Amino acid sequence: MIPEIGHFALALALALSLAQAAVGLIGAQRADARLMGAAAPLAAGVLVAVAAAFACLVWAYVANDTTVLNVVQNSHSAKPMLYKVSGAWGNHEGSMLLWVLILALCGGAVAAFGTNLPSALQARVLGVLALVALGFLGFILGTSNPFERIWPPPMDGQGLNPILQDPGLAFHPPLLYLGYVGFAVTYAFAVAALIEGRVDAAWGRWVRPWALAAWSFLTLGIALGSWWAYYELGWGGYWFWDPVENASLMPWLAGCALLHSAIVVEKREALKTWTVFLALLAFGMSLLGTFLVRSGVLNSVHAFANDPERGTVILILLALYIGGGFLLFAWRAQAMLPTGVFTPVSREGSLVLNNLLLCSIAAVVLVGTLYPMFADLVLKEKFSVGPPFFNTAILPLAVPLIGAMALGPVLPWKRARLFPALQRLWWAALAGLAALALCLMIEGQRVGPALGFGAAAWVILAAVADIADRIALFSRPRAAWARAKGLPRAAWGGATAHAGMGVMILGLAGMGLATDTLRLVKPGETVALAGLDYRLVSVVDAPGPNFSARRATVEVRDGGTLVTVLQPERRSFPQGRMTTTEAAIHTTWLSDLYVVLGEERDGGAVLRIHNNPLAPWIWLGGAIMALGGGLSLSDRRMRVSAPAAKPVKAGARA
Amino acid sequence: MTRKKRRLWLLLLCALGLGSATALTLTAFQDNLVFFRSPSDIAREAPQPDRAFRLGGLVETGSVVRETAPDGKPEARFRVTDGAHGVSVTYVGVLPDLFREGQGVVTLGKLGPDGTFRASEVLARHDETYMPPEVADALKKSGHWNPNQGAAPPAATWNTLEPASAQPRRGS
Numbered sequence: 157m158i159p160e161i162g163h164f165a166l167a168l169a170l171a172l173s174l175a176q177a178a179v180g181l182i183g184a185q186r187a188d189a190r191l192m193g194a195a196a197p198l199a200a201g202v203l204v205a206v207a208a209a210f211a212c213l214v215w216a217y218v219a220n221d222t223t224v225l226n227v228v229q230n231s232h233s234a235k236p237m238l239y240k241v242s243g244a245w246g247n248h249e250g251s252m253l254l255w256v257l258i259l260a261l262c263g264g265a266v267a268a269f270g271t272n273l274p275s276a277l278q279a280r281v282l283g284v285l286a287l288v289a290l291g292f293l294g295f296i297l298g299t300s301n302p303f304e305r306i307w308p309p310p311m312d313g314q315g316l317n318p319i320l321q322d323p324g325l326a327f328h329p330p331l332l333y334l335g336y337v338g339f340a341v342t343y344a345f346a347v348a349a350l351i352e353g354r355v356d357a358a359w360g361r362w363v364r365p366w367a368l369a370a371w372s373f374l375t376l377g378i379a380l381g382s383w384w385a386y387y388e389l390g391w392g393g394y395w396f397w398d399p400v401e402n403a404s405l406m407p408w409l410a411g412c413a414l415l416h417s418a419i420v421v422e423k424r425e426a427l428k429t430w431t432v433f434l435a436l437l438a439f440g441m442s443l444l445g446t447f448l449v450r451s452g453v454l455n456s457v458h459a460f461a462n463d464p465e466r467g468t469v470i471l472i473l474l475a476l477y478i479g480g481g482f483l484l485f486a487w488r489a490q491a492m493l494p495t496g497v498f499t500p501v502s503r504e505g506s507l508v509l510n511n512l513l514l515c516s517i518a519a520v521v522l523v524g525t526l527y528p529m530f531a532d533l534v535l536k537e538k539f540s541v542g543p544p545f546f547n548t549a550i551l552p553l554a555v556p557l558i559g560a561m562a563l564g565p566v567l568p569w570k571r572a573r574l575f576p577a578l579q580r581l582w583w584a585a586l587a588g589l590a591a592l593a594l595c596l597m598i599e600g601q602r603v604g605p606a607l608g609f610g611a612a613a614w615v616i617l618a619a620v621a622d623i624a625d626r627i628a629l630f631s632r633p634r635a636a637w638a639r640a641k642g643l644p645r646a647a648w649g650g651a652t653a654h655a656g657m658g659v660m661i662l663g664l665a666g667m668g669l670a671t672d673t674l675r676l677v678k679p680g681e682t683v684a685l686a687g688l689d690y691r692l693v694s695v696v697d698a699p700g701p702n703f704s705a706r707r708a709t710v711e712v713r714d715g716g717t718l719v720t721v722l723q724p725e726r727r728s729f730p731q732g733r734m735t736t737t738e739a740a741i742h743t744t745w746l747s748d749l750y751v752v753l754g755e756e757r758d759g760g761a762v763l764r765i766h767n768n769p770l771a772p773w774i775w776l777g778g779a780i781m782a783l784g785g786g787l788s789l790s791d792r793r794m795r796v797s798a799p800a801a802k803p804v805k806a807g808a809r810a
Numbered sequence: 811m812t813r814k815k816r817r818l819w820l821l822l823l824c825a826l827g828l829g830s831a832t833a834l835t836l837t838a839f840q841d842n843l844v845f846f847r848s849p850s851d852i853a854r855e856a857p858q859p860d861r862a863f864r865l866g867g868l869v870e871t872g873s874v875v876r877e878t879a880p881d882g883k884p885e886a887r888f889r890v891t892d893g894a895h896g897v898s899v900t901y902v903g904v905l906p907d908l909f910r911e912g913q914g915v916v917t918l919g920k921l922g923p924d925g926t927f928r929a930s931e932v933l934a935r936h937d938e939t940y941m942p943p944e945v946a947d948a949l950k951k952s953g954h955w956n957p958n959q960g961a962a963p964p965a966a967t968w969n970t971l972e973p974a975s976a977q978p979r980r981g982s
Binding site: 508509513516519523527537539542544545546550553674734736752755762 | 824827828831876902904908918
């Protein structure tokens with residue numbers, strides 16, 4: 157019964173979305189206040205309906221209702237409760253439902269908090285959001301119904317892919333989707349602006365928080381996914397330039413460019429067309445990501461279903477939304493005249509540079525991801541591009557980007573001179589060069605990591621210098637505290653996010669110095685790596701709730717003192733007959749000691765041991781970046797209504 | 811600065827950005843494209859000795875030998891076959907959990923002068939019934955498997971059967 161209610165709620169949401177799209181777009185076109193006023197309650201209705209459908213699916217998973225095909229294929233009664241719940245979105249149908257739920261949440265938020273928007277703009281935004289929801293609800297009902305029944309019901313489900321049974325992965329898809337779908341809102345704003353032919357500071361003030369929120373969630377989602385890959389897949393790496401990872405990196409890059417150029421729209425009313433373009437692009441990249449991951453063109457843990465029909469439908473949706481958006485852009489973009497004027501060397505100029513570099517990187521990632529697929533389909537040539545391609549193509553673009561990202565925030569708006577700005581950052585530059593030189597001295601000819609350490613010092617210290625400068629820490633230290641409290645949160649947020657990027661670069665540079673070794677050892681034998689001794693004590697059986705495992709005990713000693721005891725495992729899951737490796741990781745924050753248990757033979761076991769310097773700082777940096785986004789979001793200016801563009805106070809910039 | 815001049819600047823910058831991105835992509839492609847080769851491809855045309863490529867096929871049944879190198883590192887030797895031809899592979903490292911004889915595998919590495927493929931990576935992900943698409947393609951090309959007629963034949967039979975008799979080919 158409950159699955160039918162869920163199915164019905166989905167169909168209801170489809171009908172309500174249709175109504176919402178119609179009253180929003182037609183009402184705004186006819187300037188009919190009654191029609192426009194109906195869009196917001198309809199958005200609330202869609203949210204309630206989709207939430208009900210999602211709740212029904214979660215119920216089916218929690219109750220392990222084996223008459224539902226989706227549950228049978230992806231769940232099992234022996235699974236821990238957390239994974240029963242997260243299993244609801246750990247599959248194609250459920251994850252698409254989650255996608256629509258988050259879209260409905262965004263629609264509800266625009267309806268609830270958008271009361272201070274011009275009513276025509278709000279109605280159009282809601283109308284466009286409903287159009288997007290319409291497509292995806294139709295997709296779910298037409299090709300991937302999560303509530304499909306199966307009769308007779310089997311005794312139990314087939315289980316969830318064991319490598320997905322992990323707390324990190326339980327939260328990775330929702331976070332990533334919050335990011336992807338958040339860009340649907342900026343897309344809706346961009347389309348609404350194109351229909352109206354008007355972009356002003358108020359528009360920028362609305363788009364920016366959404367771009368910021370979406371970007372922050374996406375940052376967290378990517379960081380979580382990367383961390384999961386690091387500890388769960390047991391390869392010792394954190395980023396593999398896998399197409400699935402690239403699919404999430406592309407919207408992140410475009411969104412990063414968008415939230416920076418939205419600053420320029422908000423403050424200076426310049427770069428309007430460009431910002432609208434980026435808003436379309438960011439959502440386009442999100443849809444492309446969804447297509448790549450969900451259609452089955454890629455083979456990975458993410459491709460739950462290899463159903464060509466589904467891929468085709470997502471591709472059609474992608475073409476409709478993105479093609480439509482860009483057509484509208486080509487037709488209407490001329491209507492938006494820029495008003496703010498600036499010279500190349502200025503805050504605006506640096507943000508333009510940021511946009512260009514970020515978009516260039518996104519373009520490189522796009523080509524590297526799609527070209528092998530294209531070549532396979534069209535040229536019948538099979539090849540792949542791996543990390544070396546991305547590293548050589550992206551590094552030359554990342555170096556100027558990182559150089560400029562420290563400099564940008566200290567440049568004044570409109571017109572600036574480079575030398576005074578550099579003067580304010582001289583100690584950050586000095587520290588960066590020192591870090592680079594130091595690394596070269598200690599580690600020898602390792603250019604990549606040395607550059608990384610230099611860049612990290614430069615970016616982090618420049619962010620500190622920027623804040624110190626704004627609160628006049630050195631010139632008037634007594635007033636600094638008062639000034640710090642008065643400084644807008646957006647300024648803190650910007651500096652925090654930039655510093656977070658620096659912290660991440662620090663981690664990446666450290667990982668560039670990672671070492672590993674591989675050895676077949678018998679109990680009692682010792683392996684040395686990076687000044688530590690790893691002694692295999694024993695390998696024993698260790699049963700788990702829905703798996704059996706072999707667990708090794710490894711003592712790590714520094715000279716005579718015991719540092720830690722690590723217990724890596726190999727787990728075999730009877731459902732699906734899969735084996736997974738559980739790496740054991742001990743972090744000292746300066747370094748991760750990472751041990752993986754391999755096969756056992758000849759009375760011994762294969763141990764793979766990694767020493768990963770500064771590894772945790774990669775994900776910590778990501779978290780700090782997201783925190784910076786959150787700080788920026790909590791800025792008072794983001795919350796107050798901004799009907800007209802007000803002159804910006806000198807101290808209040810982000 | 812006039813609007814015209816500014817637009818010119820912007821266009822120039824855009825062209826510069828896109829141009830350098832294109833140039834970087836193309837040069838990086840030139841050096842870093844990793845081609846996929848089946849054992850039959852290698853038999854037909856020897857690849858460049860210093861260039862990494864991906865070799866894929868089925869792990870020949872009975873060919874897997876695990877030993878320990880003098881420095882204590884575990885080493886595995888096996889043959890990768892697509893039915894018509896086979897290539898010997900050596901790999902120093904931990905074989906993936908799903909590495910089995912008779913199963914589809916993709917390896918990354920370089921071909922040595924002695925004709926042995928030295929793999930730096932062995933990919934055998936996914937579940938037991940999964941067949942890497944490249945491997946499936948190579949098997950189809952060598953005439954050993956028509957996916958419409960069910961799962962891939964067991965690897966043990968691959969080198970003893972003639973390609974023509976292995977599968978009655980229909981309409982190809």
